[in-house]
Amino acid sequence: MIEFTGVKRLFKVGDQEVAALRDINLELVAGEYVSIMGPSGSGKSTLLNLIGLLDRPTSGIYRLDGLDVTTLDDEAQARVRSEKIGFVFQFFHLVPRLTATMNIELPLLLAGVPPEERKARVTQLLKSYGLTDRADHRPDQLSGGQRQRVAIARATSMHPLVLLADEPTGNLDQTTGKEVMNLLEQLVTQGVALILVTHDPGLGARASRQLNMVDGQIVSDTRSGS
């Protein structure tokens, strides 16, 4: 489903070119649970940004769901993002002035989903993430775990093919972190591919496939027996 062929990403720092990613070849299938680990600066986040179409590779080809998305213009990439990709961030990135309901509704709103359907989907999501009694609270009135639940609900509201999670538990305590991981893994059982970027080897080990990155390259690619 996700296919990287010879993908490079160079950054210009001053007049020097620094390779954040060098020659990545990678294939992920639908519904796969992959963790990407590695030290800071190894290119994990850059890889995630490329997968999420927030960034463009300097060279190489990226196919998503059979479509070469590297050649698409901004508008078309935005549409692909809207329909196929969900993001969960370390710092939640909720809009502070919007209630939980409205934050979850945001992707649907941007995609132009009609109001009745929006309402139905959001109500359903609030219920399945146990946020019904927090529906009208703004982010600053929610706990960290609740905020991340809102963020996950938002990420799944458009039924994406793949969910990209960058240190989703990095800002949470252990218990809530575990809760959030359970929620994300539950999505995998529903057929959503989950790509998890983390520092924590313990978390990374939970994935069925583990990628280790060092210095812009994938140095190991192991699959758990399960």
Next chain:
Amino acid sequence: MNPGDTLRFASGSLRGARTRTLLMMLAMSIGVAAVVILTALGEGARRYVIGQFSSLGTNLVIVLPGRSETAGVNPGMLLGQTARDLVLDDAQALLRSTAIRRIAPLSIGAAQASHGSLNREVVVMGTTANMLAIRHMDMGQGQFLPQIDPRSALPVCVLGATIKKELFGSEQVIGAWLRLGDRRFRVIGVLAKQGESMGMNSDELVIVPVASAHMLFNTQALFRIMIEAKNRDMIEPAKRDAEQILMQQHGGERDVTVITQDAVLATFDKILRALTLAVGGIAAISLSVAGVLIMNVMLIAVAQRTQEIGLLKALGAPPKQIRHLFFAEAALLSAIGSVLGLVLGEIGTAIIGQIYPTLPVAAPWWAVLAAFGTALGTGILFSVMPARRAAQLDPVMALAKR
């Protein structure tokens, strides 16, 4: 994202930054209100002047003795001569023109008026019965001058409202005698209160038949001849005829000046309209200042909401949509600001109207429309740059910012 949702989202983010929004709307509305009030004042002045001219009479043509050249100096005056007087025969001769409905000769002088022990200086106007209709004056009581041969010096007079009050108080005035200079006149009527028009206060006048005025002041000369043309289209022919006839009367010499009220009016109209435009233009500058303010504030908003913009992009908002969101914000801001400004302007105009009741202040529709349009236009125009900046933000950088 459909337009309704775009507007709702934009108004949400405006509500999110309440102080900023209110200040922007204030700036916008002050600009719009300034345009409305200033043009209303200009337009009020214009209408006031036109009103004053029309209260002088309609379709009016006025004959003045002497010919004023462009410099306003009569060449005869330089040689120590005066122009030939206008006399009653000249006035009567004007009736030969088919374009002229009626005429009224006018001679003016000052005399001492006394009744019993009260006396005061008054302006005496000698004229004929037609003056009432030509000048659109109303009678308070009694009658105006009778329709008589203008050459007969009937000793009757009509009083202005103020004169009547000062010399007669609440006394029975009709039929009473009034001494003017060395003659006695019987009061036959009192004018209704008219107020001032073009510097001539008819409340302070004593009106007598023109021949009587001539005897009083021992002259044959007329101060003016007022002509009323048959209708609007006849004003120019009446003017031409008057010049023609008076030239014949004066032995082929063009020694009178004929002015039409229309010409004077048009000049004033032009001057005051230009003034209104100029004042409105100055006010419009304050509007564009409001536009620059909007740009500044929108730029700050983009900087403050970098994360939100990055998020919207990550959630699948194309650049176009982000531009639209910021446009919608600016448009809402300036639209509400302009409406507030219009209301403020109307209130201001109403207050000025209360303070100066004689000034018919009202903003002309074109000024209201222009103010509204400029406000909306500058608001949206000045949001182009911030909106583009927002749309071009790199989502990775935007999201990384904490």
